Amino acid sequence: MSRATKPKPKRLLAIDTSASPGFAVIEYGGSKPASLIYTDAFPTDTSLSDAERYEVVRSATALICYKYGTATPFDVVVREHFIKGGSKRGTQLVFGGWAAVDMALRAFGYTIDSDNEIPPTTVKKAVGISGKATKAEVEQGVRKALNLPDDYVFPNNKGGDASDAAAIGIAYLKREGAI
Secondary structure: OOOOOOOOOEEEEEEEOOOOOEEEEEEEOOOOOOEEEEEEEOOOOOOOOHHHHHHHHHHHHHHHHHHHHOOOOOOEEEEEOOOOOOOHHHHHHHHHHHHHHHHHHHHOOOOOOHHHEEOHHHHHHHHOOOOOOOHHHHHHHHHHHOOOOOOOOOOOOOOOHHHHHHHHHHHHHHHOOOO
């Protein structure tokens, strides 16, 4: 008679990519509900040059890969899909952030498959009431989906980047039927 083994939990890294990115590490699967392992945002100082800002983004991504994806590797890395910002400058900053994130991910053996880029309206619908959910509604939806206390405060979340990263992860997990 063979002994049934418990399914191992998986680990997801979700990134709200920009020149001031947000990150979330979510554990899911196994015998426990999805849980937030880590979330934070790294607002970069607009007085820095673009090269300096992108180095902060690359370094933050590398640190998270090292700290949360080395001993227990990420099973998937996801981010919000982005085509064009509200301005030429905004678009440049996001794509510069993407390049910085991609460099750090590759250094640790990770890539983001284009199938793992989630459209913003899908993210908002997954945790809010509609594709036009407010930042506060997204935050509350993330708290509910991950069983966080109502008063949970997302670190460095002034622009909503930390809670947005968690929402991106939740949207992916819902799409995949994992939660």
